[in-house]
Amino acid sequence: MDINNFAAAIEPFFWVEHESTISVCLTVGEYKTEIFQSREDEGFEGNGYDWESLARVFIDEQAPELSESIDFDSEGSMFCAYSSDKEALKKFILQFKEACENKKLIMDLFSHAELD
Incomplete structure (x- = not known):
């Protein structure tokens, strides 16, 4: 997959290459907000830490080999995996x-996420 197709495939996430590591990030607040709204009464806001919790569950349950x-370095306004x-x-x-x-899958994974 060439870089342009890859960038399009992962949008709105974006790829950043550093000297010794690579990051993939997401500016939060616009993509898939309904996921986090489903548990806002528990304190989920859809911030970078909430995305990180979701990503950790995804790795644990769907891609444990990774x-x-x-690793993660999220902030309030940005999700970041590197x-x-x-x-x-x-x-x-x-x-x-x-x-x-995949709405069914992501909602199931999110049901296992813990508030950070």
């Missing part, structure tokens, strides 16, 4: 984005 390769393993991060974001587009 758990040693992917790795020194480019292929592992690509695999993660392509699968995670696909899961986000």
Whole structure:
């Protein structure tokens, strides 16, 4: 997959290459807000930490082979996953984005997420 097709496939997430690591990020607040609204009475806001909780559940339940390769550095306004393993991060974001587009799956995964 060329870089333009890859960028389009993961939108609205975006890919950032650094000197020794690679990040995939999301500016929160516009994509899939309904996921987090489903549990706002529990304190979920859809911020970067909430996205990180969802991503951790996704890895635990759907891609445990990536758990040693992917780290997180989210903030309130931004979700961020990073790795020194480019292929592992690509695999993660392509699968995670696909899961986000599957309403039944993503809502099931989110039901296991814990508030940070």
